Amino acid sequence: MFDALSEKLQATLDDVRQRGTLTETDINAAMREIRLALLEADVNFKVVKSFTNTVKERSLGADVIGQLNPGQQVVKIVHEELVALMGGESEGLTFSSRPPTVILMSGLQGSGKTTAVAKLARWLKEEKGSSVAVAACDVQRPAAVEQLRLVGAQAGATVYDRGTELSAVEVARWALDQAKQDGKDVLIVDTAGRLHVDQALMDELVQIRDAVRPDTVLLTVDAMTGQDAVNVAEQFAAAAGFDGVVMSKLDGDARGGAALSVKAVTGKPILFASTGEKLPDFQAFHPDRMAQRILGMGDVLSLIEQAEKQFDEGDAKDLERKLRRNEFTLEDFLKQMKMIRKMGPLSKVLGMLPGVGAQLKDAQVDDREMDRVEAIILSMTPKERRHPELIKGGRRLRIAKGSGTSVQQVNQLVKNFQQMRKMMKQMSKGGMKGLEGMMGGAGMPGGAAGMGGGGGQPQIGVRGGSRAARRRKK
Ligand SMILES: Nc1nc2c(ncn2[C@@H]2O[C@H](COP(=O)(O)OP(=O)(O)OP(=O)(O)O)[C@@H](O)[C@H]2O)c(=O)[nH]1
Ligand SMILES: [Mg+2]
Secondary structure, eight states: OOOOHHHHHHHHHHHHHHHSSHHHHHHHHHHHHHHHHHHHTTOOHHHHHHHHHHHHHHHOOOOOOTOOOHHHHHHHHHHHHHHTTSSSSSOOOOOSSSSOOOEEEEEEETSSSHHHHHHHHHHHHHHOOOOEEEEOOSSHHHHHHHHHHHHHTTTTTTOOOOOOOSSSHHHHHHHHHHHHTOOSSEEEEEOOOHHHHHHHHHHHHHHHHHOOOEEEEEEEEEEGTHHHHHHHHHHHHTTTOOOOEEEEEEGGSSSOOOHHHHHHHHHEEEEEEEEESSOOOOEOOOHHHHHHHHHHHHHHHHHHHHHHHHHHHHHHHHHHHOOOOOOOOHHHHHHHHHHHHHSOOOHHHHSSTTTTTTGGGEEEEOOHHHHHHHHHHHHHHHHHHHGGGOOHHHHHHHHHHHOOOOOOHHHHHHHHHHHHHHHHHHHHTTTOHHHHHHOTTTTTSSSOOOOOOOSOOBBSSEEHHHHHHHHHHO
C-alpha cells in the first residue's frame, strides 16, 4: 500500500532535506513533484490541489525555528498536512454511557461489511475487553446470515439472528433488546448492501438507524475501487450519513488514493483499516502513523518534533558559549542530561537517530547508569558542581553516601567529566550543537562524549559506544 507514492515523496523530500537553503523556485519544483505523485496515487485532483497549495504557502512563510533547516521544515509541513488530510487526531468510536454501545455498519454490496463487523467484534474484544454481540440484519439472502453466524462466532461474538423470517428493522430491534438483556457492552449491526446507492438501500438504513439509534454509524468502502469508493462515500454522506469509515481491502490497493481523499471529500475520518481476509487483519487507523509510513522516515519525524519541544535555541547558544569558554559545569551537564531524558529512554532517543538504530544492536544503552550519574550530581553542593576539582577526600565520601554509590564511582564521574570537558572544548571549535554533542554519536568526531561508563573512555552509559564510533568513522 502507498508504495509508489511513498517512493516518490521520499525521493523529493530527501532532495529538499539535503539543501541548506530553499528558494521559491526550489519549493515550486518540489510541489510539482508532490502533485504528480499524489495524482498518480489516484488522489482526488481537488484534494491534491488544495494540499500542495497549503504546503507551499506554509513552506514559504515558515519561520526559522530552533534546530530545523529549511528542508527539514518542508518535510515537517508535508508530514503535518498529510496527517490533517487523513483526519488529524482521530476521535475513534463513541461509546455509550449506558451499554450496549450500538454500531451500525453500512456500505455497498461486497465492500467488506460483514467481514468488517466480525473483525471489529474481535478487535473490541481484544483491545477493549468488551463483550460483543453482532446482529444479522442482512435478510436479503440466507447465505448472508449464515456468513455472519460463522465469522461472528470465530470472532468470539454472540450472533443474534432470526434467519430471514423477520424484516431487517425487526431483527435490529429484537437484537437490541437481546443485547440489553444479555448485558452486552457492544452491539454491531450488519446490514444488506446494494450494487449502487439507491433509495431502497438508504430507506432501509435510515429505518434501522431510527430503530436502534446507533452511537456510531460506520461506512465500509473498498479501497481497491479508488475514486469510486470516494464517490460512494460522498453519496452515503449526503443520503444517510455516517460518522466514520472502515477502509477495506487496503492490502489489495497499491495506490492509496481512496484512503488519502475520503476525509477531505466527505468530512468524515477513516476509523479502521482492513488489510486482509483474516480476522486479525484489522487496525485502528492512525493518520499520524500512516503519514510516517508514507514518508518512510520512521521516527526521524518524531525526533524532530521532540527536539523542537525540548531544546530552545537560546539554551543551545548558551551551551555553545559555555563550552567555548570552558565554563561548562556539572550543573549544565545535569540540565542537558535531563533534557535528553525528557525525550524518552536513552535507547529510544538514540534509536530514533537515522543510522544509529543498527549500531545500537551492539551498543548497550543503560538508563540506570544515567540514574546513577544524576544521583551523584544531585548529591553535590552547587559549588562542587561548578568546581568539580574541589571534590576530594571527605567530600567524595559524603557524595557517595548521599547518592548510594561508591567513592570509586564518584571519582570516575569527576574524572570522566573533566576529560569530557576538554574534549568538548576541542569539538566546540568545529561547531558544537547541544544535542549532537551530548548524545556522543550521530556524526560527532570522537563519538563518545559523555560519562559514567567504565574504562578510560568517557561515556554516557552507552557501552560499546567506542566500537560504534569506530565503525561510523569508516
Ligand atoms: N483481501 C481482502 N479481502 C477482503 C477484505 N475485507 C473483505 N474482504 C473480502 O471481500 C469479500 C466481500 O466481503 P464481505 O464482508 O462479504 O462484504 P459485504 O459488504 O458484507 O458483502 P454483501 O453482504 O454481499 O453486501 C469477501 O470475499 C471477503 O473475504 C480485506 O480487507 N482484504
Ligand atoms: Mg455482508
